[in-house]
Amino acid sequence: MSRTHVRIAGALALWLLFACTAATRALAQVPDTTAAIDRPFVPGGYDDKPHLTGLFGRIAIGGYVEAHAFTEQVDGATEEAGFLLKRWNLLVSSRVGERIQVWAEVEFEDGGSEIVLELAQMDLELHPAMNVRGGMLLVPIGRFNLAHDGPRNPFTDRPLLATELLGSALSMPGFGLFGRVPLGDAARATYEAYAVNGYHDGLLLDSPDGTRLPLGARNPEDLNASPAWVSRVAWNPGERHEVGLSGYTGAYNVFRTDGLDVDERRTVRVAALDARTTFVGLDWNGEAAAIRVEIPSGLSGLNASRQAGFFVETTRSFGQGWFGGMPEAFLSAGARFEGIDFDRDLAGDSQIQLTAGVNLHPSREAVLKFDYGRSRSRDRFNNAAEGAALKLSLTSYF
Amino acid sequence: MPRDPDPIDPSARLARRRLVGLLAAAICGLGLAACSQLLTTAPEAGDVFDGPVDGLSSAELAAFVEGDAQFGKPFSAAEGLGPIFNNVSCASCHSGDGRGRPENALTRFSLGLDPAHHLGGPQLQDKAIPGAQPETVPSGVDQSRRLPPPVFGMGLIEAIPEADLLANADPADSDGDGISGRPNYVMPPEFMAAHLPVGVPVLGRFSRKAQVSSILEQTVAAYHQDIGITTDFLPVENSNPLASAATEAADRVADPELPAATVHSVVAYLRMLAPPAPGELTATRARGRDVFNAIACASCHVPSFRTGTASIPALSNRDVALYSDLLLHDMGDELADQRPDGQADGREWRTPPLWGLRIMRDFLNGNAFLLHDGRARTLSDAISAHGGEAAAARDAFLALPQSDRDALLDFVGSR
Numbered sequence: 001m002s003r004t005h006v007r008i009a010g011a012l013a014l015w016l017l018f019a020c021t022a023a024t025r026a027l028a029q030v031p032d033t034t035a036a037i038d039r040p041f042v043p044g045g046y047d048d049k050p051h052l053t054g055l056f057g058r059i060a061i062g063g064y065v066e067a068h069a070f071t072e073q074v075d076g077a078t079e080e081a082g083f084l085l086k087r088w089n090l091l092v093s094s095r096v097g098e099r100i101q102v103w104a105e106v107e108f109e110d111g112g113s114e115i116v117l118e119l120a121q122m123d124l125e126l127h128p129a130m131n132v133r134g135g136m137l138l139v140p141i142g143r144f145n146l147a148h149d150g151p152r153n154p155f156t157d158r159p160l161l162a163t164e165l166l167g168s169a170l171s172m173p174g175f176g177l178f179g180r181v182p183l184g185d186a187a188r189a190t191y192e193a194y195a196v197n198g199y200h201d202g203l204l205l206d207s208p209d210g211t212r213l214p215l216g217a218r219n220p221e222d223l224n225a226s227p228a229w230v231s232r233v234a235w236n237p238g239e240r241h242e243v244g245l246s247g248y249t250g251a252y253n254v255f256r257t258d259g260l261d262v263d264e265r266r267t268v269r270v271a272a273l274d275a276r277t278t279f280v281g282l283d284w285n286g287e288a289a290a291i292r293v294e295i296p297s298g299l300s301g302l303n304a305s306r307q308a309g310f311f312v313e314t315t316r317s318f319g320q321g322w323f324g325g326m327p328e329a330f331l332s333a334g335a336r337f338e339g340i341d342f343d344r345d346l347a348g349d350s351q352i353q354l355t356a357g358v359n360l361h362p363s364r365e366a367v368l369k370f371d372y373g374r375s376r377s378r379d380r381f382n383n384a385a386e387g388a389a390l391k392l393s394l395t396s397y398f
Numbered sequence: 399m400p401r402d403p404d405p406i407d408p409s410a411r412l413a414r415r416r417l418v419g420l421l422a423a424a425i426c427g428l429g430l431a432a433c434s435q436l437l438t439t440a441p442e443a444g445d446v447f448d449g450p451v452d453g454l455s456s457a458e459l460a461a462f463v464e465g466d467a468q469f470g471k472p473f474s475a476a477e478g479l480g481p482i483f484n485n486v487s488c489a490s491c492h493s494g495d496g497r498g499r500p501e502n503a504l505t506r507f508s509l510g511l512d513p514a515h516h517l518g519g520p521q522l523q524d525k526a527i528p529g530a531q532p533e534t535v536p537s538g539v540d541q542s543r544r545l546p547p548p549v550f551g552m553g554l555i556e557a558i559p560e561a562d563l564l565a566n567a568d569p570a571d572s573d574g575d576g577i578s579g580r581p582n583y584v585m586p587p588e589f590m591a592a593h594l595p596v597g598v599p600v601l602g603r604f605s606r607k608a609q610v611s612s613i614l615e616q617t618v619a620a621y622h623q624d625i626g627i628t629t630d631f632l633p634v635e636n637s638n639p640l641a642s643a644a645t646e647a648a649d650r651v652a653d654p655e656l657p658a659a660t661v662h663s664v665v666a667y668l669r670m671l672a673p674p675a676p677g678e679l680t681a682t683r684a685r686g687r688d689v690f691n692a693i694a695c696a697s698c699h700v701p702s703f704r705t706g707t708a709s710i711p712a713l714s715n716r717d718v719a720l721y722s723d724l725l726l727h728d729m730g731d732e733l734a735d736q737r738p739d740g741q742a743d744g745r746e747w748r749t750p751p752l753w754g755l756r757i758m759r760d761f762l763n764g765n766a767f768l769l770h771d772g773r774a775r776t777l778s779d780a781i782s783a784h785g786g787e788a789a790a791a792r793d794a795f796l797a798l799p800q801s802d803r804d805a806l807l808d809f810v811g812s813r
Contacts, residue, residue: 071437208471381763
């Protein structure tokens with residue numbers, strides 16, 4: 001048995017000990033039902049789906065659909081234009097007994113050209129402050145990856161930080177603990193801490209454009225048999241406010257095979273900060289992340305060892321009652337400013353983007369979005385290219 | 399999820415609806431009227447390095463677009479990159495199809511006329527995929543740093559009749575003007591056998607020392623040496639001979655990694671790339687042109703040729719404002735790299751074309767990297783570094799009144 005396996009076994013044993021202790025204590029306690037505990041663990045996330053409906057006994061089912069129409073230009077040339085059934089996601093949950101809940105989400109992306117099991121987790125609920133989770137997990141790096149459904153996202157596209165740098169929706173097989181700790185009537189802290197398979201070396205070997213974490217994200221069987229560790233701690237002073245801090249570390253390459261050290265161990269490390277709040281009548285949401293990747297010497301100077309990105313977005317809802325035939329309908333408008341730097345050691349290889357959008361919500365679960373975005377990207381020579389995009393999308397829970 | 403919207407006073411609803419209707423109509427109207435402004439605008443056709451020559455057919459333009467995609471395609475290790483290489487795509491070295499920067503200059507090395515294959519010559523590959531070992535420059539070799547040259551206009555260069563180029567050659571300086579341009583006759587590699595007679599030297603036209611005779615040869619060699627991509631033409635991987643043989647297995651993609659059709663697609667693209675348009679010939683530039691001719695810059699930087707009949711009709715019988723004779727010249731000690739290439743010795747360089755200097759900075763983030771290794775950051779610096787056969791022209795330039803010098807630089811910088 002390798003040292004890695006010993007570590008895994010040790011960690012699992014530790015968790016089991018914690019879990020049993022917590023369960024014993026929990027069974028002797030009256031369940032905590034404060035507002036802070038009853039709120040969804042991740043607002044807009046896996047346990048906050050408005051249309052999950054009971055189907056066969058204990059199974060609830062629902063989903064969301066997201067259709068796009070778009071035209072994108074770079075320096076006067078149309079890069080892409082057309083229509084796309086971006087996502088059709090099926091959500092299922094089931095409460096199996098009093099303390100076990102199973103969640104799952106299957107995503108059909110880009111008209112069905114990609115079908116992904118995005119979420120398939122089982123929760124063993126021991127105590128609000130300590131629960132065991134295993135399965136295909138949404139990796140808690142930043143808040144967006146945990147709550148990214150189309151009807152919740154105020155813009156047609158997901159943030160560049162999520163899609164281009166981190167690989168959202170980022171899910172990995174893993175095992176770990178999560179919980180929430182009340183800090184008063186409304187305030188609480190939440191945490192998630194998992195061991196996951198982690199990124200694999202596709203982030204270098206499958207990527208022609210330099211270091212790209214999304215290309216190393218799908219790792220259903222841990223290629224290097226070495227777990228990665230990821231955790232997010234969030235503080236919620238109230239329902240509309242949250243600050244989260246995330247960290248990820250893990251080896252991505254195969255460095256030991258058949259007991260032989262066949263390569264140096266190289267790691268990916270990610271730190272992310274996210275926040276959302278309401279301020280001056282506007283809803284604000286933002287996230288920033290920094291990435292460090294250890295690069296083999298033969299690729300240094302070509303593949304980035306440091307990347308970073310951020311987004312800040314603000315939205316406001318208004319106009320309920322303005323539409324005679326749709327009493328629930330209202331409007332929202334917002335703007336997002338974002339930037340990503342694929343290689344912090346280069347002046348170029350980066351992009352900034354400003355998106356403005358107006359949305360019509362026929363109901364609280366459905367949105368017609370119209371977005372206009374301008375971007376400036378810089379290649380590795382630091383030459384700038386101007387981009388523009390017009391996007392229309394229709395998305396709804398069902 | 400957005401916040402709960404504020405409830406609206408029913409008495410104000412009608413007025414609000416009218417206002418919303420008016421606003422929506424105004425926004426739609428403005429949006430439609432300004433649609434072209436909302437999106438981006440393309441640069442003028444003559445202001446880029448990657449535009450096609452005029453007069454191509456629809457089928458040729460389709461081939462151009464396909465070749466463009468292949469030229470820009472980066473390779474990953476999973477697609478065959480390496481095992482040793484310099485960069486991941488053609489476009490990664492040629493910024494916007496123009497010249498490169500010192501950061502991606504290539505190092506060529508040899509032992510005199512020996513290309514030093516046993517040491518990894520004639521080019522250093524300083525990158526390697528995981529598991530392989532990048533090369534380092536062996537001690538005791540002759541080495542030369544070379545900036546990737548622009549790739550536009552290659553089809554026009556190829557279409558200039560050989561006799562017209564040789565008409566400017568004067569290897570023995572028989573006219574006594576101090577300038578003795580000579581052609582670089584090179585032996586085509588074996589993979590060119592289907593296209594050229596075997597064992598017969600041909601005129602080199604491309605690369606820094608005119609050591610390459612055709613676009614096909616250049617493309618195949620670049621895939622092989624620069625990116626580590628094997629093709630039907632060169633199906634055996636370039637390897638680091640000083641590394642352990644076992645590490646060559648790091649590249650697990652079957653060879654050849656690219657079919658001949660893809661190589662031909664890139665060759666067709668390069669052949670159809672147009673040079674950018676020169677700037678307006680103002681009065682100052684016209685004076686600069688006269689000075690350029692008067693101090694004999696034009697003896698090597700021959701302003702124009704005319705193409706002959708080409709396989710692509712749009713390239714036939716066209717004037718080519720190249721500002722080069724494509725011949726080899728002794729450029730003196732300062733520029734000498736002491737590294738022979740074909741018949742070119744260590745002091746000789748092919749006269750670099752001056753076309754495209756007008757927009758060079760647009761594709762190098764405002765910078766200029768001139769001469770074979772990018773050492774000169776201004777035209778004046780580049781001219782000052784001339785020596786050998788160009789020493790007289792250089793001295794004449796340096797002796798010019800400031801206004802004439804500025805006019806000459808304005809003219810050259812507008813080509």
